[in-house]
Amino acid sequence: AQTVTQSQPEMSVQEAETVTLSCTYDTSESNYYLFWYKQPPSRQMILVIRQEAYKQQNATENRFSVNFQKAAKSFSLKISDSQLGDTAMYFCAFARGGGADGLTFGKGTHLIIQP
Amino acid sequence: SQTIHQWPATLVQPVGSPLSLECTVEGTSNPNLYWYRQAAGRGLQLLFYSVGIGQISSEVPQNLSASRPQDRQFILSSKKLLLSDSGFYLCAWSVYGGSNQPQHFGDGTRLSIL
Numbered sequence: 001a002q003t004v005t006q007s008q009p010e011m012s013v014q015e016a017e018t019v020t021l022s023c024t025y026d027t028s029e030s031n032y033y034l035f036w037y038k039q040p041p042s043r044q045m046i047l048v049i050r051q052e053a054y055k056q057q058n059a060t061e062n063r064f065s066v067n068f069q070k071a072a073k074s075f076s077l078k079i080s081d082s083q084l085g086d087t088a089m090y091f092c093a094f095a096r097g098g099g100a101d102g103l104t105f106g107k108g109t110h111l112i113i114q115p
Numbered sequence: 116s117q118t119i120h121q122w123p124a125t126l127v128q129p130v131g132s133p134l135s136l137e138c139t140v141e142g143t144s145n146p147n148l149y150w151y152r153q154a155a156g157r158g159l160q161l162l163f164y165s166v167g168i169g170q171i172s173s174e175v176p177q178n179l180s181a182s183r184p185q186d187r188q189f190i191l192s193s194k195k196l197l198l199s200d201s202g203f204y205l206c207a208w209s210v211y212g213g214s215n216q217p218q219h220f221g222d223g224t225r226l227s228i229l
Contacts, residue, residue, distance in 0.1 A: 004158075033215050045159075045205060045220035052215065091158055100147045100166050100209070102174065103218060105158035 002027035002094050006106035013082055014114050020067075021077045021109045023092030031097030034068070034075045039108070040088040048090070051075065053097070079111075087113045117142035121206045121221030129229050134179075134193040136224050138206030141187065146208040148189040149218060150181055153203040165189060166211065201228045 003026045013019045025034070036048040051059045051068050058066050063083075067076045079086055089110050093103040121138045128134060140146050147166055151159040161174045163181035171181050178197050182190045189206060203225050207218040 035217060043203065043223050045207070047217045047219070050217055095215070097215070100164060100211075101172065102149050102151075102161040102164045103159070104161070107158045 002029065002032075002096070002104050004092050004094050004104050004106040006090075006092055006109050008109045009107075010110040010112070012112040012114060015082060015084060017082055018078065018080045019082055019111065021079075021090050021092075021111065023075045023077070023106055025073050025075065025092070025094050027073070027094065027096075029096050033095045033097060034066075035093040035095065035103065036064070036066070036075075036077045037091045037093060037105075038086075038088045039091065040085075045091075049077065082113050084113050084115060087111060117208075117219065119206060119208055119219060119221045121224060123224060124222065125225045125227075127227045127229060128196050130198055131195050134191070134196050134200070134226070136191040136204055136206075136226075138189045138191075138221055139187055140208045143187070143208070143210065145186060145211045147211055147216075148183060149207040149209075150189065150191050151205045151207065153205065153223075155202070159205065163191070196228050198228050201226055 005024045032053045034051045038046045038048050049059050049061045049064050063080045065078045089108045091108045092106040118141045149164045150162040153159045165183045179193050205223045206221040209218045210216040
């Protein structure tokens with residue numbers, strides 16, 4: 001079984017700053033995928049970014065990028081030029097490759113962007 | 116485009132009453148379907164997943180059951196609710212074929228047990 005750990009329950013930064021959310025995972029799988037999801041106060045789960053474990057290149061989506069360190073089993077999310085609309089819960093999630101058996105989520109980080 | 120509908124949005128039920136939450140997906144065929152529960156202040160826990168009609172896999176032993184009577188319909192049920200069943204329930208779908216596909220979530224059902 002795999003586990004996902006997010007060690008920062010809450011973070012607060014000023015608007016326009018850059019913030020990094022941490023995520024570590026533990027697995028014996030060699031083929032897997034990692035995701036960051038955002039859950040704003042509306043509670044809708046929104047996919048932010050996805051990383052394939054077999055790819056060395058870090059994924060990037062506009063202001064969002066990841067630092068994927070496979071050997072260290074670390075998958076952090078960097079948000080550049082943070083905006084008020086980035087205020088949300090952020091969840092790191094793991095999916096085993098080759099299966100359809102769902103996501104394993106961390107407990108989340110509550111990110112607050114201050115004006 | 117694909118859409119996922121989940122209802123009801125909010126539900127208040129007494130202990131011991133039955134439960135039925137429904138989720139439907141439009142715009143795709145043979146999706147993988149999932150039910151998750153999110154307890155207050157916590158992450159999501161996978162409850163059930165399905166890769167086809169009548170095929171249900173359970174991740175957590177509990178008071179709940181799931182069914183998939185049609186290709187794009189996924190139902191979460193209980194015969195007798197417990198206080199511990201309170202939480203936020205999310206349905207999700209992904210393209211059939213594997214875990215590399217992102218999951219797309221419904222708006223969720225907030226279930227309160229009295």
